[in-house]
Amino acid sequence: MPRSLWNGTIAFGMVRVPVKLYSATESKAVRFRERHCSDGAAIEHRRVCVQEGREIPYGETVKGFEVSSGSYVTLSKEEIATADGPGAHMIEIEHFAHRAEIDPVFYERAYRLGPGKLGDDAYLLLHAALTRSDRVGIGRFVFHNKAHLVALRALEDVIALHTMRFADELIPVDDLEIPAPQRKPSKLEVAAAGTLVEQLSSSFQPDDYEDTYRAALLELIERKARGETIDAPEAEEIAPEDDLLVALQASLERQGGGRSARAKAKTKAKKPPRSRAGKSVGSAR
Amino acid sequence: MAKPLWTGSLSFGLVNVPVALFSATRDRDIHFQLLHAPDCSPIETRRVCAAEEQPVPWPEIARGYELENGEWVLLSDEDLRAAAPRQSRTIDIERFVEVGEIDPVYFDHSYLLVPPDEGAARAYALLSETMGDSGKVALGRFVLRTKERLVCIRVRDSALTLTTMLFGDEVRSSEEIAEGIEGAAPTGEQIESAVAVIEELSVEFDPTLYRDEHRAHLKRIIKRKQQGKKIAAPAPAKEPVTTTAPDLMGALEESLAQIRAQGKAKKPRARARSASKKTPARQA
Numbered sequence: 294m295p296r297s298l299w300n301g302t303i304a305f306g307m308v309r310v311p312v313k314l315y316s317a318t319e320s321k322a323v324r325f326r327e328r329h330c331s332d333g334a335a336i337e338h339r340r341v342c343v344q345e346g347r348e349i350p351y352g353e354t355v356k357g358f359e360v361s362s363g364s365y366v367t368l369s370k371e372e373i374a375t376a377d378g379p380g381a382h383m384i385e386i387e388h389f390a391h392r393a394e395i396d397p398v399f400y401e402r403a404y405r406l407g408p409g410k411l412g413d414d415a416y417l418l419l420h421a422a423l424t425r426s427d428r429v430g431i432g433r434f435v436f437h438n439k440a441h442l443v444a445l446r447a448l449e450d451v452i453a454l455h456t457m458r459f460a461d462e463l464i465p466v467d468d469l470e471i472p473a474p475q476r477k478p479s480k481l482e483v484a485a486a487g488t489l490v491e492q493l494s495s496s497f498q499p500d501d502y503e504d505t506y507r508a509a510l511l512e513l514i515e516r517k518a519r520g521e522t523i524d525a526p527e528a529e530e531i532a533p534e535d536d537l538l539v540a541l542q543a544s545l546e547r548q549g550g551g552r553s554a555r556a557k558a559k560t561k562a563k564k565p566p567r568s569r570a571g572k573s574v575g576s577a578r
Numbered sequence: 579m580a581k582p583l584w585t586g587s588l589s590f591g592l593v594n595v596p597v598a599l600f601s602a603t604r605d606r607d608i609h610f611q612l613l614h615a616p617d618c619s620p621i622e623t624r625r626v627c628a629a630e631e632q633p634v635p636w637p638e639i640a641r642g643y644e645l646e647n648g649e650w651v652l653l654s655d656e657d658l659r660a661a662a663p664r665q666s667r668t669i670d671i672e673r674f675v676e677v678g679e680i681d682p683v684y685f686d687h688s689y690l691l692v693p694p695d696e697g698a699a700r701a702y703a704l705l706s707e708t709m710g711d712s713g714k715v716a717l718g719r720f721v722l723r724t725k726e727r728l729v730c731i732r733v734r735d736s737a738l739t740l741t742t743m744l745f746g747d748e749v750r751s752s753e754e755i756a757e758g759i760e761g762a763a764p765t766g767e768q769i770e771s772a773v774a775v776i777e778e779l780s781v782e783f784d785p786t787l788y789r790d791e792h793r794a795h796l797k798r799i800i801k802r803k804q805q806g807k808k809i810a811a812p813a814p815a816k817e818p819v820t821t822t823a824p825d826l827m828g829a830l831e832e833s834l835a836q837i838r839a840q841g842k843a844k845k846p847r848a849r850a851r852s853a854s855k856k857t858p859a860r861q862a
Contacts (some may be wrong), residue, residue, distance in 0.1 A: 294758060306775045306833025308826060315755060317683060322725040325653070327625065328642030330620055333650050334629035336639060340612065342621035355619060356610035358800045365611065366800050372809040373610075376795035387788070389776045393678055394783035396734060397741045398602050400685040405755055405795050413761025418826055421764050422772030428780060435787060439607060440792030442785070448683060450756035455682055460785035462603050469600065469692050474700035478707060486708035489591050490674050494714060497679040499746035502719070506662050506726030513661040514643050517651045525640040525656040526663035537593060537704055544591025 299436060300409055303419065303445065304385040310419050311409030314436075317404055317453060322508050377435045384443060384454075386430035395429070395444060398463060401456040405448070416452065421446040451562065485541040490546045584722055585694060586667040588705065588731070590740075595696040595705055598683045599668075599722075602739060603689035608796045641724070662721050669720040669729065669740075677715045680730060684743040691731065691738040706733050764826070771830035 297313035303308075327336040342349050356373065359367030379385070408416035423430065423446055430445040434454075441456035478486075517523060582598035591594075592607040614623040624632045640652040659666040709716065715732040727742040764772070781787075799809050 294754060295579055299829050300842060304622070305772075306834065306837065308772075308775075309829075312706055313629060315750075317750055318748055319750060320725075321745065323643065325641035325643055325724065326650075327639050327664075328650055328652055329627040329629070329634050330638050330640040330652060332627070332629055333642070334627050335650060336625045336634060337628050339624050339626050340621045341624045342614040342619055343622055343761040344614065344617060349614050349621055353615050354612045355615045355618070357613040357620075358608065358610055360800070360804055365613055365620075366803045367613060367618060368610070368799065368803060371811065372799060372803070373796070375799060375809055375811065376792050378791065378795065380722055380792065384812035385796075386779070388783075389780045392682070392782035395684065397677070397685045397732075398688040398734065399732070399785065400682050400741075401748075403683040403685075405750070405752055407604050407755040408759055408761065413759055414763075414764070415826060416759065417761045418764040418768055418772055421769045422776055425769055426696065426773045426780075427775040430776075431783065431788070435792055438792075439610065439791050440588075444682070446682075448681070449752045450759075451752040451782075452603050453683060455638075457785075457788045458603055459606070459788060461790075462606050463848060464600070464602055464604050466690065466737040469690055469737060471702075471737060472696045472699040474703045475696065476700060482704055483707055483711070486593075486704055487711060489675070490708055490712045490714060492711075493671070494674045497675040497717065499681075499684065499749075502728050502745055503747075504726045504745050506665060506721050509661040510724070512616055512657070513657060514645075514651050517653070517657065523657050526666070530601075537701060540593045541591060544593065548591065567820075 296315045297407070298404070301384060301434070303380045303406075303430075303432075304383055304408070305419055305430070306386075308415055308418070310413030310415040312406040312416065312452070313409050314454065315405045315407060321504060321507065323507055323514075373438060377438070380433050380435035380440060382447070384432045384434040386432045386445065388431045389426065390426040390431055391427070392429050392446065395457070399442070399443065400444075401458055401459040404454045404456070404488075406445070406452045406454050419445075420447050420450070422450050424573065472529055482537050482541060485538060485545060489541060493543065505550065582692075582694070583689070586669065586720065588671065588718075590671045590705055593701060593704075594668075595701040596694055597691040597702070597738070598694045599740065600690045600692060602690045605652065606790070608793055608800070610664045658721075658724055662726070664788070665719065665721040665726065667720075669718045669731075670737040671716045671718040671731070673717050674712065675717055675730075676713075677730070677732060680715070680743070683749055684728075686727075686742040686744055688739060688741045691740050702738070706736060706738055709733050709738070711744060712738075768826055768830065771827065771834065775830060775833050775837065778834065 295315050297315055299314035300312070302311050303307050303312070313565075319550050328334065329336055340349050340351070340354065355367045355369070357367045360366050374381075406416075433440055433442050433444065434446065436456070442459055444455040444457055446453050446455070513523060580600065582600055584599040585597070586599075587596045613619065614621055625636075625639060626632065627634045640654065641658075642650045642652050644650055663674070678751045693699045709731075710733045715730045717728070717730055718729050719726055722742070728745055729742050730741050731738055731740045733739070802809060
């Protein structure tokens with residue numbers, strides 16, 4: 294059994310479900326360490342007092358919040374912990390919602406929950422009810438001195454916990470300056486692009502995708518280890534398309550083998566109803 | 579506007595859409611500075627070369643990969659790009675799928691894609707209009723920093739939003755946890771009551787209902803401390819944190835009775851501000 298990261302209780306109405314939290318993901322990225330480029334030596338991170346210029350052991354440190362330039366309010370570990378509140382041990386399900394209503398932008402990290410001590414029956418009940426109702430529970434919990442909005446849902450035979458961002462952690466799209474085109478895309482262009490989307494449509498199969506870069510990177514490391522020099526890739530100017538329609542038609546031709554003539558004649562692409570996504574909350578099995 | 583995290587282009591068929599990548603989220607956490615206890619002077623983390631005992635400026639730090647024989651290979655940013663030149667500057671859209679098909683367990687971080695200049699605006703507008711019409715999300719991939727990312731791109735408030743995703747082998751199996759569960763399967767009656775509780779507590783997801791109370795509390799205690807006030811120790815939890823429910827059916831029935839009695843409490847405007855208040859910790 295993997296080691297649990299957190300133990301606590303889910304409050305579902307008056308039902309208490311003791312749970313243990315486990316990680317659901319693991320990065321397979323190639324890992325690097327910081328090294329000094331001149332001699333390849335290891336880089337150490339040292340805590341140094343700016344005033345005295347010497348290294349300070351962790352025991353001699355305190356946490357401070359800068360209230361104005363150079364002026365700090367210090368808080369002890371215990372004082373910081375007062376912010377944890379009940380969320381440090383308890384996830385109260387405040388609401389239930391449909392998964393499709395949660396935009397992917399909210400999701401942060403995925404975990405899995407297992408039953409805690411004597412919690413198996415209540416755990417199975419919550420799992421069954423989440424599956425049957427096709428909904429996800431929304432609550433808040435505190436993990437590592439930080440509160441998270443969480444979604445609890447049935448995933449295969451277990452309950453998954455997703456930490457989510459609070460609404461004010463999202464950057465409002467209005468903050469971005471998206472330049473408006475001088476000339477809007479024509480109906481013909483939108484129709485051709487719509488046909489291309491249709492042609493490229495399929496279902497999502499996670500196993501179809503493999504990280505090819507990992508292997509390429511490890512191969513390059515091997516070449517470098519043998520003393521080969523690695524040529525820097527040529528910088529390639531990416532020019533915006535002058536004629537979108539020509540590019541779209543060429544794409545359609547490449548994709549569907551000469552069907553672009555018909556595609557062109559087609560009126561605006563059909564509008565399928567917005568997907569009632571996640572209809573099947575627990576259907577990842 | 580802030581500096582983009584990456585610039586390159588989105589490739590959709592033979593159409594290239596130049597784009598700049600920005601984070602879709604911002605850090606609202608309260609950050610503490612580490613101070614030296616006696617005089618409260620700030621502590622800096624310095625990177626020091628272990629061989630020379632000298633501080634090393636950031637530009638002199640390379641990524642090192644340790645070989646099995648203990649030797650190190652150092653890689654520059656150019657090396658990283660050289661491993662996959664095209665993928666390092668192009669997000670290739672491979673297919674389109676329904677967003678509901680992607681399990682949220684794959685979602686990682688979200689970014690906003692913006693055309694870097696007016697010249698790119700038309701192709702960007704074409705792609706966002708087409709995707710908005712189709713209601714689908716584009717699946718593609720590219721290399722960001724040291725890792726290839728599977729990504730889904732969709733239109734959100736008229737901006738193309740990119741969410742990085744995990745690869746299939748980065749998601750752990752549930753099996754080990756599932757095999758360790760030993761309880762009794764719930765009865766039909768229990769499930770029905772539990773679903774009834776869920777129905778009563780169901781709302782349309784509205785992220786603005788939930789505030790980060792933890793962050794707000796930290797701000798409050800910093801203020802109190804600044805005014806020279808004491809910070810009280812946390813009150814002991816009102817109920818034992820690991821109670822088990824020997825009588826699940828009874829707990830469900832009580833939950834239902836309580837939620838229904840409160841009636842209004844179900845409505846979003848009544849709750850969410852203070853989660854603790856409506857905790858059904860005691861009999862109404």
